[in-house]
Amino acid sequence: MLPGTTAALIRDPQVAAFLSDEAMLDRALRFEIALAEAAADCGAAPAAAAQALRERLAGFSPDLDAIAAAMPVDGVPVPELMRQLRPVVGPEGAAALHIGATSQDVVDTALVMGLSQVNDLLAARLASVETTLAALSARFGAQSLMGRTRMQAALPITAGDRIAAWAAPFPRHRRRLADLRPRLECVQYGGAVGVRAPQGDAIAAGLAQRLRLADAAPWHSARDGIAEYGGWLSLVTGSLGKIGQDVALMAQQGVDALRLSGGGTSSAMPHKQNPVSAETLVTLARFNAGSVGTLHQALVHEQERSGAAWTLEWLVLPPMIHATAHALTLAHAMLSGITAMGEG
Amino acid sequence: MLPGTTAALIRDPQVAAFLSDEAMLDRALRFEIALAEAAADCGAAPAAAAQALRERLAGFSPDLDAIAAAMPVDGVPVPELMRQLRPVVGPEGAAALHIGATSQDVVDTALVMGLSQVNDLLAARLASVETTLAALSARFGAQSLMGRTRMQAALPITAGDRIAAWAAPFPRHRRRLADLRPRLECVQYGGAVGVRAPQGDAIAAGLAQRLRLADAAPWHSARDGIAEYGGWLSLVTGSLGKIGQDVALMAQQGVDALRLSGGGTSSAMPHKQNPVSAETLVTLARFNAGSVGTLHQALVHEQERSGAAWTLEWLVLPPMIHATAHALTLAHAMLSGITAMGEG
C-alpha cells in the first residue's frame, strides 16, 4: 500500500523475497508434496499417487494474477491454487492431493516456513548489531559523556556506559528468539475443522520432519505463537529505537560531541546533516509498538477458524517483519558511521 | 510490504493512483509551479523566472528510482527531486524555484492535494453505501428478525430496525468529513523552520488558491489535522465492521435467515459458502482501529520538524486510507448481494 519511495523507509529486500507471493506459493507446493509423501508413508494415500503428484508439481508455477483476483472472494489463496493444481496433478495424483488438509494448513505452514528463514536472517543481523556496538565501545568507550536523566544533565558517564545500556537487551533478544522459535515454527495440519483423521498425527509428524518444522498439535485457532512473535519483533525495534533516539539527541550541536557520517541532506539548508537513520529507528519502533497491539487483537479467534482474526494477522505481521529487518540494517549502518562520540 | 495476493484484501486501486509516487511527484511539481507564480505575483520572484520554470517543468518526469534510492539517506524525497529539477529549470528558472520553501512544504501540500481527491472518492462511496442500505431496507425492512443483545435472543425486531441502526452513523460521517476537510486540506508553506519570509502570507494565499486548498498558517509541527483524519477513517471502517460482524453472525445457518450471494469457497468443503466480505470488514475495522492509535503517537512532534513523527504518519496513514476505501466498496458489494434477510 505504500508507494515505492515511502516503502523504501521500511522495506527489507530479503524479507520481501521470503514473504513474496512466489515464495509463499512455492512453499505451499512443497507443503502439498510433503503431505502427499507423509500420507503415503502412513498408507493414507497411494504411493504412486504421491509420486505422480511430486513429479507433476515439480516446476509448476501458479498463476498469481488469478489467485490475487480470487482473494477478495475466497479470503485465502488456496481454493484458487487447488483449482489450478487439480488439472496439473491429474487423476494419477489426485488421490494424494491435499489429503486431510484445508486452506489454513497450507497458509499457516507456508508462513512459518518463511518465518524460519526470516528468523535466521534476523538472528544474524542481531549479531551484527551486537558486534558493531562492541566495536563502538572499543573505540569510544573511554570517552567522557554527560549522563542525562529526564532530559537534563545529571552526572558524567563514559560513552562505554551508554553503549553498554544500548547493548544490554540484545543477548536477551537472542535468547527470547531461541525460546520462541519452537513455539512458532510448527507445522499446522488439522483439516477442515482442526480435527485430524486417525492417521493425522503420523502425517503431521512426517510433514514436520520433511519441512524442518516442529511437530505440533493443530494451532488453527490458538494464535499465541504469532502474537508472541510480533511482540518479540517490537522488543527488538524498541531497543533499536532507544538507540536511535539517543543518537538523535547526541547529534544535537553542542551537546554530546557525536558525529555521524552519511546524514541526510536538506532541500532548504544545504549545510545541514540530518540524523535520518536515527530518527527512522524511532519511527520503526513506534510503528511496531502500535502494530503489536493490533496483532494481539487477533488472539480473539472465534470457533474453529476466524476469517476476521486470521486476515488481520496477514495485514499486520509482514510490515512488522520488514520494519524489524530494516531497522537492524539501519542501526548497523548508523552505528558504523559514528565517527566521534563523547570527549577525550 | 504486503505481497500482491494479500494486498488484494486491503488495496484500493483508485487510492493507489491518488497516492502513487507518480501522482505525489506530479503534485510536487504543481506545487513548485504554483509557488513560482505566487511568488512572482508578490514580486518575490522574477516573473520571467516563474514563466521559465513553468515551461521547463511541463512534461518533466522525475527519476523515481533515484528518489527511492535517496530516501533512506535524506528521509524525504525532495532533496533528490531538487537535484533533478535544478538542471531542468536552468539558470533562467532558478530564481523562482522552491522560493522560501522546504521539503515539508512540498510533501505536506502534495499529500493533502491527494487527500482532497481521496475525500471526494470516499464521500461518493459513503453515499453509495447509504443508498444500498436504503434499498435493502425497502426490500427486506418489514421482515421479522430476532433482536439480539449480549449475543442472546432478546425480542423480535424487524430487519428494518437493524438496518436503521447500521445506517445511523453515515450521515454523521458525512458531516464529520465536511467539518474536517477545511482543517485538513490546507496548504503548508513555512520554509526551513516554519517561519515565513515577509511576503510569505501572500505567497501562501496564492499557492492555496492555485492548488484549490484552504489557506492556513504553517502546520509543520501541528499535526492534529492528520490525526483527526485518521480517526475519521477508522470511524467509517468501524461502522462498516459492525455491519460485517452482524452479517457474519446472521449468515450462521438457522439463525437469521440471511443469504449472501458471492461468498467464498473452501478448499476442504466445496459445499460451503463463506461470508468472506463480512469478515474482511471486521478485519479492516480492527486494522484501522489499531492504526489510529499509532497515528496519534505522531502528534508528539518535537520542535520545528520531527523526522521520527512525520515519517510515522507516512507509514500509517496510507494503509488506513486503502482500508477505508476498500471497505466501502466491499460493504456496497456485500449489501447488494444480500438475497434474503429475516422472515416474512
Added chain:
Amino acid sequence: MLPGTTAALIRDPQVAAFLSDEAMLDRALRFEIALAEAAADCGAAPAAAAQALRERLAGFSPDLDAIAAAMPVDGVPVPELMRQLRPVVGPEGAAALHIGATSQDVVDTALVMGLSQVNDLLAARLASVETTLAALSARFGAQSLMGRTRMQAALPITAGDRIAAWAAPFPRHRRRLADLRPRLECVQYGGAVGVRAPQGDAIAAGLAQRLRLADAAPWHSARDGIAEYGGWLSLVTGSLGKIGQDVALMAQQGVDALRLSGGGTSSAMPHKQNPVSAETLVTLARFNAGSVGTLHQALVHEQERSGAAWTLEWLVLPPMIHATAHALTLAHAMLSGITAMGEG
C-alpha cells in the same frame, strides 16, 4: 486500578466527581424521574405514578456496595439498581418506573450527562491554556531561539514563532468540540432491543429536553459518537504532549535558555531540577494515543447490544478523560512557571 500515588499522575478531581459512582447513579435517578414525567406527558404512564415516583426517589441513595457486588454478574449496574428502586417507588410509582427502558438507556444517558459537564470543564481549561500561551508570547515572544528540525539546529526563530506553533491547534480543538458535542451529548432511549414503542419518540424528546441533551434516534449499537470523542481527547493531549516534549528539550542546559519554576527534585542529585510536568505531558499524550486505538476497537458492536464492546468503552474512556483534564491543568501550570525562554 492505580494506587493513589500513581493515580496522582493522571487523576483529575473534578472529573472524578463528575464520573463517580455517586454522580452516575444520581444521574440515573434523574433519568428515571425524567422518563416517568416524559411518559406521563404522552399518556404512556399515569401522571399520579410519575408524581409518586419523583417524590419517592427524592433523597434516595442507592446502595453502592450491592451494585458493585452485582456488577461482575450482571455486567451493568442497572438490574441491581432496579431491585433497589422497586420497593422505594412502591406500587404507587411502579407504573411509571423504567417505562420502555433498558439498562443501556440509563447508563448511556447518565454517561453523556456527565460528559456534558466534563466538556464544559475541558472547554474552560482549553481557554486557560490559550490565554497562558498568549501571555507567554507577550512576555518572551521577541526573544531569539534556535529553530530545530530533525533535532538539529537549523535557523534562528523567535520564541513567539514556537509559541505560535504550540497555540495553533487549540482554536481547532475548540471548534472540534463544538462540532462533536451535538453528536455525543444525545439522549439514549431505545428499550430492550433499541426499538421504541409507538410513543417512544415523544418520550425521548421529553427526556432530552428535561435532561438538557440533544434528541436523537437510539444509538445503542452505533458508538461513533463515543469513539470520535476519544479521538478528540487524544488530539488535545497530543497537542499538549508536543509542548511538553519541546519544553523538556528546551530545558536542557545550554540549549534554549528555558527556565522552569517548580521542577521536580531528585533523590540522588539534590541540585537538579527535573521538568516533570513537561515529561508527564508526553506520557499522557502517549497514553491517550494508545487508548484511542483500543476505544475504536469497540466500534465493532455486534447486533443490538454487545456487552463485550460496551464494557470496553467503560474501561478505556474514563482514564482518557482524566488524562486530558489533568494534562490541561498541568500544561497551564507549567507554562505559567516558565521564567525564561530564549535569548534577549
Added chain:
Amino acid sequence: MLPGTTAALIRDPQVAAFLSDEAMLDRALRFEIALAEAAADCGAAPAAAAQALRERLAGFSPDLDAIAAAMPVDGVPVPELMRQLRPVVGPEGAAALHIGATSQDVVDTALVMGLSQVNDLLAARLASVETTLAALSARFGAQSLMGRTRMQAALPITAGDRIAAWAAPFPRHRRRLADLRPRLECVQYGGAVGVRAPQGDAIAAGLAQRLRLADAAPWHSARDGIAEYGGWLSLVTGSLGKIGQDVALMAQQGVDALRLSGGGTSSAMPHKQNPVSAETLVTLARFNAGSVGTLHQALVHEQERSGAAWTLEWLVLPPMIHATAHALTLAHAMLSGITAMGEG
C-alpha cells in the same frame, strides 16, 4: 480512575494488595534495609549505620498523602520518601541510607518484587484454569458439537476437540512465564545515572540475594523485560478471550446447546440469562491487546532515564495485571459453571 462499580469489572483484590501504595512502600523500605546491609557487607557503609537503619525503619509507616501530594511535582515517590526517612534513620543510620542509589533503583526493584508475588498468583490461576478445562473435557468431551469456520457450520466435531483447542496455549503460557521471570524479576541498582560505584556489583548481588531477585546489570533504560511481560499478560487474556468469545457464541439459543449457570440479569427482560462473564473475557482481552501496544511505546526510553517513558509504564502495566488476574478468575468460574455443552 474507574469508579468502584466499573472497577469491579477488572479489579483483582489480590493484585490490588500486591500493588498497593502500602505494599510498594513496604518493599521500598525493604530495599533500603537490604541495601544498607549489602553495602555494609562490602564495607561500603558502616555496619553500625546499617544496623541502626534497620532498627529505625522497622515499623515505620510512610505518610502516603504527603507522597501522593509530591508525586506531580517530583514525578516519583522516592524524594518525598527520603525526606520522611532521613529524620527517622537519624545521624546514626544516615551513612547507610540510599547508598549509591537513586529513585529508579527503589521503584523498579519494589515493582519487580511485587511482580514476583503477582507471578506466583498468576501461575496458580493458570493451573486452575487448566484443571477446569480438563474437568470440562472429562465431563462433556464426548458430546457432539458443530465445528464452525468463518462463523459458518462446517463439520461436526466433539466438545473435547474444541476444549483441546482452548487448552492448547496454556502449557505454552506457563513455559513463557518461566522463561521470562529471570529476565523480569531482576534487581535494579544503578544510582543516579545507571553507573555503579566500584563496589556496586557486589552490593547489587547482595541486594538481589536478600530480596530473592535475580542479579542483573542495571536495566534503568533497557525496558524490554517490562514490555515482554506486558505481552505475556496479553497472550494470556487473549487465550481467555477466545474461550469467552466461543462461549458467548455457543450460548446462543439453538446453536450449540451450551448452558451456563450464574448468568447476568437484564433490567428489561427478566427471563433472559446473559453470558456476562464470557463477554467480559473478550473485553479484557481487547483491553490488554490495546494496552500492550501502548506499553511497547515506552521502549523508546531516552538517555539514562526517561521520565516520560517510565511514567507511561506505571499507567499501563498495573491495569493489565488486574485484567489478567481477574480474567483468570472469571474464566475459572465461567468454565466451572457450564452445565451443558454439545449434544449427547
